[in-house]
Amino acid sequence: MMRTRPLKVALLGCGVVGTEVARIMTTHADDLAARIGAPLELAGIAVRRPGKVREGIDPGLVTTDATALVKRGDIDVVVEVIGGIEPARTLIATAFEHGASVVSANKALLAEDGATLNEAAERHGRDLYFEAAVAGAIPLVRPLRESLAGDHVQRVLGIVNGTTNFILDRMDTSGAGYSEALDEATALGYAEADPTADVEGFDAAAKASILAGIAFHTRVRLDDVHREGITEVTSADLASAKRMGCTVKLLAICERAADGKSVTARVHPAMIPLSHPLASVREAYNAVFVEAEAAGQLMFYGPGAGGAPTASAVLGDLVAVCRNRLAGARGPGESVYARLPVSPMGDVVTRYHISLDVADKPGVLAQVATVFAEHGVSIDTVRQKGKDGEASLVVVTHRAFDAALSGTVEALRGLDTVRGVASIMRVEGE
Ligand SMILES: NC(=O)c1ccc[n+]([C@@H]2O[C@H](COP(=O)([O-])OP(=O)(O)OC[C@H]3O[C@@H](n4cnc5c(N)ncnc54)[C@H](O)[C@@H]3O)[C@@H](O)[C@H]2O)c1
Ligand SMILES: N[C@@H](CCO)C(=O)O
């Protein structure tokens, strides 16, 4: 039965995502009301630039005083799409104190201080939902939290940053260099004016920390996530990957150790075989594999960014949170009962593709092979191409501890016959 008194929503931020949230709330008002069981009322919109013309938005709802809006006391749900740490964190905390539930798309904040915000939600008996924070429109948080709540997740592996996927895809398909591909991503509006969070892997690391926390019922802090971005990936890496039947992707990988007693979370570029489904994820799309004990392998694919796709996830959360409010209930909150230790990157077992510039003379290959053997790293393949007394040597290893592989590379750098280490990349997905 439809309740006539509306549920009041405060929107914080009216940028790329906020504009679409307001638009969908208006255009689909009747459907949303029917699905929730009560109409939604957009009760206020906090913005930074009140003078800006916002098509379809009632100027009477706009305010620059976000704090006053969240303190009103009659707001049922606050939708935070400002981004960044402050003032978003304080506004969300204030919203809980004044009785509202919160929907947020803010991965940076959730990765930085999700524990405090989840505790505040719990203390005040309210919901904190954030489907849009990880892989945009793709349902991932809710499937992990709810649909897979009866299973045992072993691994989450995927492409969770659209900007970097676009850049790597362009480098692969058109042979463009990194800077050229970044310029194209900027021109098309994928990369932001300051693309650091994307290209240095901070955005993906924030998402990995959120995913690992939910998947393993363990708090995984942003600092626990090993992070490498794509700024050092070269056209030569892509060409080398191609020769191996691979491509290069920025991957987020969250895994349980084989004994199940610890977890790891990491973000770095990696070579993956062209036969792997992630290799065909093009442009700015995201895709995530979830491997669970009973379910087996699940793949989630779709647009991980953009105003409307991200607003879709926000609206889905808004409907769920409103239903909970009408039922006088809360949805599932943070689950960290497992409290598994997070192991360092050195404990990860993976393969390496190492490209070396060496002197082309007798005994060099044997010398290089000895360094691998001394570190307990087994070589899978070696490819050598010589020219004018110098040679380029590409070594692909079998699986070994990352610490052993790093030690190997360090020792190789110390050899007189090794002129330089042209590139080091992990190989995944085999
Ligand atoms: N754009 C995407 O594709 C996407 C995808 C997933 C998640 N997100 C997340 O959604 C959130 C919003 O992203 P966006 O792309 O819409 O950013 P945006 O920069 O387009 O919008 C943010 C808006 O908030 C406003 N703002 C800043 N401080 C404010 C304040 N104190 N009070 C009121 N308004 C304020 C800004 O003026 C801006 O209009 C971020 O957390 C982002 O990480 C975005
Ligand atoms: N900058 C992010 C937006 C979505 O979180 C990306 O490129 O994927």
Ligand code: NA
């Ligand atoms: Na999502």
